[in-house]
Amino acid sequence: MISNSVFKNTVLFLVLAIVSCGNSAIRQKGSKTEISDAGTLTHKQNDPILCGADNFEKYQSLLANKRIGVVTNPTSIVNYDGNNKKLKNPVHLVDFMLSNKLDVVKIYAPEHGFRGTADAGELIKDGKDSKTGLPIISLYGNNKKPKPDQLKQIDIMVFDLQDVGARFYTYISSLHYIMEACAEENIPLLILDRPNPNGSIVDGPVLEKEFTSFVGMHPIPVLHGMTIGEYARMINGEKWLKNGVQCALEIIPCSNYKRSMSYSLPVKPSPNLPNDQSINLYASLCLFEGTNVSMGRGTEKQFQIYGSPFLPKSDFSFTPGPNLGAKDPVYNGKLCYGEDLSDAPKVNRLELKWLIKAQQETSDKKVFFNSFFSKLAGTQKLQQQIESGMKESDIRKSWEKGLNAFKKMRSPYLIYEN
Known part of the structure; x- marks a missing residue:
């Protein structure tokens, strides 16, 4: 049963959304809504990319006179004001919204926390932001x-996180749960979209249902080639939320962006993703998390190197130690041999050659993989294929049917041209 106040808020949200959404349109389904297929947004040559948060004039009216919750972290940066003028200094979204007299009442922090300093998988406690005094x-x-x-006391939720396009990067899992909670409580969700730095890459095995976890919640490949906004549309459209509920969803897209840029x-x-190289290699090297190989946590080249004490001695070695984001890294204080990929050419697929090489060269193949590997891969088949010595080209062929089906499924939800 929807209260009068919630109903009025939802109706007002829909009216404002229809006015503001430009190339997008809203289609109502009962008391829920989703963004309908509205074609793709085109790229304006030589104009700077503006993220959703930079397009303040497109979402200001949606947030006016509302009590706002914000799902955010350090990547939620605003570079332009409401008149498309570049700010002298980048401003965090929460500070930007407060300076524009918007009523932000709560912050919701995903993995790594609001300030982004927690280790991967580290328990993060509720608290209060020291700068704004807002509850976290x-x-x-x-x-x-x-x-x-x-x-409670939230009229609208804003979601602004920078994704990197990999299934096991948990911000899309947080997106799922935020959408589900908002749908169940009849709270509209506003997504401020950001480019996917691996945006044109769709590759890897598609997740099988029995391997569903927080590092893989949906039947998609390892690299999905979508932005957060596009992914939210797919979650809604494919009815992946609990009991098939759908979230009242509005997306502020990036301007002057296309997927291949x-x-x-x-x-x-x-x-642990300090630069462009680590982000590009992340999906390929993260598979090592399911093995006895380190991918550089506890060094200054996270996700740009790999190695272990069980690989052959070579010209390259490293010794992990505690640092920001890795208080107790794998092989803490132990010498690891492996390979430095910090200057390797950019990859445009899920690269398997390093994983296969390490498995072939490790001193004891029986303890190379651990139980986490199948969750990351989304299937047991990849481990079985590597252990059996299957050629990489044949492994890739085994993905083709699933990848083609996924590309067909995702097509209606795309916002940007390639």
Whole structure:
């Protein structure tokens, strides 16, 4: 049963959304809404890329006189004001909204926390932001989905996180739970979209249902080639939320962006992705998390190197130690041999050659893989294929049917041209 106040807020949201959404349109489904297929947005030559958060004039009216919750982290940066003028200094979205007299009442922080300093998988506690005094609700650990009492006094939720296009990068899992919670509590969700730095890459095995986890919630390949906004449309459209509920969704798209464009992130999306090279190699090297090989956590070249004490001695070695984002890294204080990929050419697919090489050269193949590998891969088949000595080209052929089906499924949800 929807209260009169919630109903009025939802109706007002829809009216404003229809006015503001430009190339997008809203289609109502009962008391829920989703963005309907509106074609793709075109790229204006030589104009700077503006993220959704930079297009303030497109979402200001949606937030006026509303109590706002914000799902955010250090990547939620605003570079332009409401008149498309570049700011002298980048401003965090929360500070920007408060300076424009918007009523932000709560912050919701995903993995790594609001300030982005926590280790991968580290428990993050609720708290208060020292700068603004706003309460912070953790969306990691045992509270991945906001509880109804944590959504009280929220009229609209804003989601602004920088994704990197990999299935096991958990911000899209946080997106799922935020959409589900908002749908259940009849709270509209506004997504401020950002480019996917691996935006044109669609590759890898598609996740099988029995391997569903927080590092893989949906039947998609390892690299999905979508922005957060496009991915939200797919979650809604494919009815992946619990009981098939759908979220009242509005997306503020990026301007002057197309999927094949290079995009260098102005802020690292998490502590262990410090630069463009690590972001490009992330999906390929993250598979090592399911093996006895380190991918550089506890060094200054996270996701740009790999090695272990069980690989043959070579000209390249490293010794992990505690640092920001890795308080107790794998092989802490132990010498690891492996390979430095910090100057390797950019990859345009899920690269398997390093994983296969390491498995072939490790001193004991029986302990190379661990149980986490199949969750990351989304299937047991990849481990079986590598252990059996299958050629990389044949492994890739085994993905083709699933990738073609996924590309067909995702097509209606795309916002940007290639």
